[in-house]
Amino acid sequence: MIERDTALLEVRGLKTSFFSDAGRTKAVDGISFFVDRGRTLGIVGESGSGKTVTALSIMGLLPDAARVIAGSVLLDGEELIGAPESRMRRARGSRIGMVFQDPLSSLNPVYTIGAQIAEAVRLHDVGAASVDAEVELLLRQVEMPDPRSAARSYPHQLSGGMRQRATMAIALAGRPELLIADEPTTALDVTVQAQILDLLARLQSQSKMAMILITHDLGVVAAVADYVVVMRQGRVVETGAVDALFAHPTDEYTKQLLDAMPRLGVG
Ligand SMILES: Nc1ncnc2c1ncn2[C@@H]1O[C@H](COP(=O)(O)OP(=O)(O)O)[C@@H](O)[C@H]1O
Numbered sequence: 001m002i003e004r005d006t007a008l009l010e011v012r013g014l015k016t017s018f019f020s021d022a023g024r025t026k027a028v029d030g031i032s033f034f035v036d037r038g039r040t041l042g043i044v045g046e047s048g049s050g051k052t053v054t055a056l057s058i059m060g061l062l063p064d065a066a067r068v069i070a071g072s073v074l075l076d077g078e079e080l081i082g083a084p085e086s087r088m089r090r091a092r093g094s095r096i097g098m099v100f101q102d103p104l105s106s107l108n109p110v111y112t113i114g115a116q117i118a119e120a121v122r123l124h125d126v127g128a129a130s131v132d133a134e135v136e137l138l139l140r141q142v143e144m145p146d147p148r149s150a151a152r153s154y155p156h157q158l159s160g161g162m163r164q165r166a167t168m169a170i171a172l173a174g175r176p177e178l179l180i181a182d183e184p185t186t187a188l189d190v191t192v193q194a195q196i197l198d199l200l201a202r203l204q205s206q207s208k209m210a211m212i213l214i215t216h217d218l219g220v221v222a223a224v225a226d227y228v229v230v231m232r233q234g235r236v237v238e239t240g241a242v243d244a245l246f247a248h249p250t251d252e253y254t255k256q257l258l259d260a261m262p263r264l265g266v267g
């Protein structure tokens with residue numbers, strides 16, 4: 001049987017808990033969703049609703065205290081939960097790239113931006129003619145202002161927006177099929193937020209990547225996503241196409257999130 005229309009990523013019944021002497025905390029409590037190739041899924045929810053733990057579960061990057069206790073994460077039909085670390089390392093970067101909220105924590109302070117992007121290029125071996133040329137290409141792709149000088153800079157010498165562009169270049173070095181961006185603009189100034197969101201949307205459509213955009217901000221989702229999953233207390237409370245969800249939210253919590261949203265150019 002030929003299976004058609006397999007989603008690029010399918011998450012089924014995922015449950016992830018934290019364990020400590022005090023007991024167990026259910027951070028993600030049985031969520032399911034899928035992401036099609038070339039599409040953007042927004043995951044929205046208030047702080048503590050389980051968004052980051054969902055992303056880390058997919059990436060196999062959970063802290064020691066946390067464990068996936070049930071469910072399935074299928075990347076192109078291949079099970080990632082319980083996959084050996086060697087296979088997860090290959091998947092990270094070359095199949096799934098990730099951008100975190102705080103660019104400083106994902107960049108190494110003692111190496112230049114150029115060196116860190118070059119390392120990612122070498123690691124993923126995408127068949128680039130030369131590492132330097134590929135670094136420059138990536139810096140241009142993320143629309144880094146003055147890319148040559150940025151490449152020679154250390155993270156602390158760049159603005160927050162430029163640092164986030166650098167982490168995006170690293171995430172893109174392996175030409176991933178899926179980019180997971182966890183609150184990529186939350187730590188940035190409002191004007192810079194809009195630029196980074198525009199850039200993410202452009203990169204996604206140019207490269208036909210799929211994207212999961214995690215945010216507590218429904219406005220961000222409205223601007224960029226095709227589909228939305230609304231999370232609350234580790235569960236999915238609502239899911240659907242962005243337009244439909246905004247026009248006819250069915251869940252009480254989604255309605256509250258919408259009510260809390262500033263009316264951007266509406267009415
Ligand atoms: N380091 C941790 N130790 C214990 N519990 C944690 C830890 N990180 C997250 N959690 C639990 O997981 C829940 C979801 O966290 P998280 O996924 O980071 O939320 P979000 O990204 O939606 O703000 C939290 O409400 C908390 O109960």
Ligand SMILES: [Mg+2]
Binds near residue numbers: 051052053182183
């Ligand atoms: Mg988070």
